[in-house]
Amino acid sequence: MPNQSPFDTTQNIFQNRDVLDVDDYQPEQLIERDEQIDEYASALEPILNGWKPNNIFVYGKTGTGKTATTHYMLNWLRHDIQEQSSAVEGSDKKDSNTTSSTNLEVVYLNCEALTSSYQVAVELLNDLRDEAHQVATRGHAPNDIYNWLFEEIDNRNGVVLVVLDEVDHIGDDDTILYQLARARSTNNLKNSNLGVMGISNDFSFREDLSPKVRDSLCEKEILFPAYNATELTEILKRRAEKALYDDAYDLGVLNSSAAYAAKDKGSARQAIDILRNAGDLAQKKDLDTITPDLVKEAKGIVERGRVSEMIGGLSPHGKYALHGLAIASKNNETPIRTKELYDYYRIVCQREQTDTLSVRALRDHLAELDLIGIAKEDQRNAGRGGGKYKQFDLDVKVDAVIEAFKSDTDVHHSMDNSF
Ligand SMILES: Nc1ncnc2c1ncn2[C@@H]1O[C@H](COP(=O)(O)OP(=O)(O)OP(=O)(O)O)[C@@H](O)[C@H]1O
Ligand SMILES: [Mg+2]
Structure with a gap:
């Protein structure tokens, strides 16, 4: 046994961290x-x-x-x-x-x-x-x-x-x-x-x-309905009063946590997660206050967590389709049409040594990615006589997708090695 405990229980940030537990804490007022x-x-x-x-x-x-x-x-x-x-x-x-x-x-x-x-x-x-x-x-x-x-x-x-x-x-x-x-x-x-x-x-x-x-x-x-930034700030204020020490945060920190979440999905879950993660980062770095930079860093952590969760729920070919889209995005080729995306998807399937599904099946997978909010689809007009076509792009940060695939069991090849 070392003679010094590895635990550090001095708290500069949290009065009661449990109040920022999204699922277990019940607010008195809504x-x-x-x-x-x-x-x-x-x-x-x-x-x-x-x-x-x-x-x-x-x-x-x-x-x-x-x-x-x-x-x-x-x-x-x-x-x-x-x-x-x-x-x-x-x-x-x-x-x-x-x-x-x-x-x-x-x-x-x-x-x-x-x-x-x-x-x-x-x-x-x-x-x-x-x-x-x-x-x-x-x-x-x-x-x-x-x-x-x-x-x-x-x-x-x-x-x-x-x-x-x-x-x-x-x-x-x-x-x-x-x-x-x-x-x-x-x-x-x-x-x-x-x-x-x-x-x-x-x-x-x-x-x-x-x-x-x-x-x-x-x-x-x-x-x-989803919350707007003002509502999320109010929710965070009530939570922060009980969870954090007064001088460990200011209104700016709450505003920016709320703004990130409002711009994304309008979710109080996400806003609270960002604030708690920012608090954890401040605590880890032995700081007395949560800084705007830490809120930004916390946003990245929360987003990566959310993306991993969404990816975890996809079927293998849903993942290959997303992997293809992420590579296209890395190559600055997004928004991309289905036909062109199919080439990326095919190469991903080859690398994963699995059969390729039809273009139509790929379309269905892309529609699912759009539905869960990880990709977005937009309808384009190809000009006179050109008809309509769909384009796809990621609806989350590409780095969050890359990071999430690193620990996925269906996708074995990283997208770092180009093709
Ligand atoms: N109006 C509100 N006032 C105060 N706190 C709120 C309010 N709405 C949500 N919260 C807090 O935000 C977090 C997420 O809310 P909740 O779990 O109720 O969402 P949900 O709609 O059930 O989401 P999901 O569909 O993911 O289950 C909880 O910690 C909750 O206490
Ligand atoms: Mg719920």
């Missing part, structure tokens, strides 16, 4: 979300009378406050129900009109790691059951799982609110949503009222739902 809160409230209000709430579908891009606002509403709901029941307990039942309170059970599930309807159903069932009666995650007939699930819900004798966050991860098979919607409409439940909320940042998920599910789940739809 900025600029009054409209969404009102819509949520009117959809959930029936619960306080023991009635069936509206089913809700919440959608909006990443980092727009969907999860934070949902937790905020659920906390208030639990709070008001609790008040209701204390009022009933404390009242002399004869001369009070508060004679009953609602049984409420909220099951909040993040579906990120649950990639099928079946897995979600099992998870919901196990959440409702006690330790001694858990079911195994495989080996049961789906019908049994659904029947047991409805039994549990019905046993609650009250309102059960099922919240499925990141519900798009269940993919194409929306059976669980169908079953939950059906249980509600066919009076399968005798003693309980069921409410279902779905939350998603994938706009196509709602479109791809079967019509029956869509009609039922989307009774009430709440859109979360």
Whole structure:
């Protein structure tokens, strides 16, 4: 053992770094979300009378406050129900009109790691059951799982609110949503009222739902728009007051973190990530304050992280297409037409020793890259009689793509060696 600890716990920057944890910290106040809160409230209000709430579908891009606002509403709901029941307990039942309170059970599930309807159903069932009666995650007939699930819900004798966050991860098979919607409409439940909320940042998920599910789940739809720079600065101010020492930052640092994020996707997640990373860099360098240069550096770190995540979700040929586009970009040949890009893509496939897909398949992959925001497509007019054609370019920094491919397992050749 060395006689000096390798840990340095002197803190110049962070009062409480956990406040800048994007997923685990729940803000007390939400900025600029009054409209969404009102819509949520009117959809959930029936619960306080023991009635069936509206089913809700919440959608909006990443980092727009969907999860934070949902937790905020659920906390208030639990709070008001609790008040209701204390009022009933404390009242002399004869001369009070508060004679009953609602049984409420909220099951909040993040579906990120649950990639099928079946897995979600099992998870919901196990959440409702006690330790001694858990079911195994495989080996049961789906019908049994659904029947047991409805039994549990019905046993609650009250309102059960099922919240499925990141519900798009269940993919194409929306059976669980169908079953939950059906249980509600066919009076399968005798003693309980069921409410279902779905939350998603994938706009196509709602479109791809079967019509029956869509009609039922989307009774009430709440859109979360992207934030602008002023809103993001407000969000950062509240967070920074608790997370950072007063003299470790100034408004300029918050403004530039917010501006970067606003220009990119309007995501509070990204703005907070940039500020936390800038704080980490300052801490590492033993500085007393976060400087504008560190914010810039932090932006690069966050962007590289985001690009790696997007690349991780692509199919191998999606990656080859992107790799081709990145090389074209490095060679200053972007925006580039599909036909020319195909040559780059073909060479990437040869180097990776895999067959080349058709031009048409490449187009589909490029459309997907555009959809997730890593590339952008624009329609060009080739002049009189020339018709229309598409051009592609990266929508993120090429260096972030190169960096991300260095640790990717599908792409083995770096783009440093030219061809
Ligand atoms: N209006 C707001 N006021 C204060 N903090 C906010 C607000 N909106 C978002 N945040 C904070 O920004 C971060 C991202 O928000 P949240 O997780 O709710 O986004 P999301 O819409 O659920 O994104 P995703 O689709 O990626 O799950 C969280 O740390 C959250 O606390
Ligand atoms: Mg979320």
